[in-house]
Amino acid sequence: MAYLQPDKPEKVYVPALRAAKEKGEKLVCLTAYDYPTARIVDEAGVEIILVGDSMGNVIHGYGNTIPVTLEEILSAVKAVKRGSSRALLVADMPYGSYHTGENTAVRNALVLMKDGGAEAVKLEGGRNRVDLVKRLVDEEIPVMAHIGLTPQSVHKLGGYSVQGKTSDAAQRLIEDAKMLEEAGAFAVVLELVPREIAEIVTKELKISTIGIGAGANCDVQVLVLHDLVGLSFGRLPRFVRQYADIREVMTEAVQSWMEDVKNGSYPSEKESYGMPKDVDAKSIKRQAS
Numbered sequence: 289m290a291y292l293q294p295d296k297p298e299k300v301y302v303p304a305l306r307a308a309k310e311k312g313e314k315l316v317c318l319t320a321y322d323y324p325t326a327r328i329v330d331e332a333g334v335e336i337i338l339v340g341d342s343m344g345n346v347i348h349g350y351g352n353t354i355p356v357t358l359e360e361i362l363s364a365v366k367a368v369k370r371g372s373s374r375a376l377l378v379a380d381m382p383y384g385s386y387h388t389g390e391n392t393a394v395r396n397a398l399v400l401m402k403d404g405g406a407e408a409v410k411l412e413g414g415r416n417r418v419d420l421v422k423r424l425v426d427e428e429i430p431v432m433a434h435i436g437l438t439p440q441s442v443h444k445l446g447g448y449s450v451q452g453k454t455s456d457a458a459q460r461l462i463e464d465a466k467m468l469e470e471a472g473a474f475a476v477v478l479e480l481v482p483r484e485i486a487e488i489v490t491k492e493l494k495i496s497t498i499g500i501g502a503g504a505n506c507d508v509q510v511l512v513l514h515d516l517v518g519l520s521f522g523r524l525p526r527f528v529r530q531y532a533d534i535r536e537v538m539t540e541a542v543q544s545w546m547e548d549v550k551n552g553s554y555p556s557e558k559e560s561y562g563m564p565k566d567v568d569a570k571s572i573k574r575q576a577s
């Protein structure tokens with residue numbers, strides 16, 4: 289089919305990110321939370337799929353990511369695994385799954401990898417997560433770090449605003465990124481940070497930066513798929529470019545079907561089944577009455 293990549297390149301593993309950075313090649317990452325979106329994103333050629341806890345906002349309607357559970361992420365990871373074969377599959381560790389001790393965090397990460405089929409995990413935080421990142425990496429669990437705006441800290445931060453805007457905060461962010469690299473993270477998400485700071489971090493680190501609302505100079509760009517295709521509700525952040533209006537397409541399809549049912553044009557004979565010709569339907573009708 290025309291929309292499938294004809295010469296699908298090989299499976300993406302963690303080391304591919306460093307290799308792409310060294311070659312100056314940009315990569316892309318999108319979220320997926322189920323089988324059909326995983327297939328679409330994977331077959332389109334996206335290199336990294338993130339089963340993000342943004343599912344809390346996007347598919348569960350929670351309003352933020354705080355209530356998302358390990359079970360919800362795990363179920364989504366399993367579906368995405370079934371729907372993808374090439375992209376690197378990263379599972380977000382939800383709020384509470386890595387906050388109560390390293391052993392619990394390792395156990396939960398292993399569940400996502402062993403039961404779900406994730407190939408890496410992502411967790412939020414800077415210098416406060418350095419020991420945990422080291423421990424996970426020691427246990428053969430590749431870690432994608434996430435700094436800048438960390439949505440799991442929404443109550444502490446008091447909202448979703450650009451981070452690293454003072455020189456102290458920017459300095460801290462750069463230090464955090466370096467510490468996470470040192471701890472063994474293979475990539476670091478920079479969310480909602482000034483593009484100048486993202487550029488400095490990208491230049492300073494050997495590992496990849498993955499930007500969302502962090503300007504064009506990051507090694508990888510990530511977006512929430514539902515925002516990109518117009519399937520999310522509410523005001524979009526300014527960094528989102530919407531490439532389709534799937535919500536409108538779906539609404540029109542649903543309304544057309546409703547209209548056809550109500551005016552009797554759906555289902556047609558072709559869209560239903562008749563009795564075989566050798567069965568006398570009229571006599572069945574007579575017997576039934």
Ligand code: KIV
Pocket residue numbers: 319338339340341342343380434477479500510511512
């Ligand atoms: O949960 C998520 O989708 C994310 C990305 C936006 C980076 O953390």
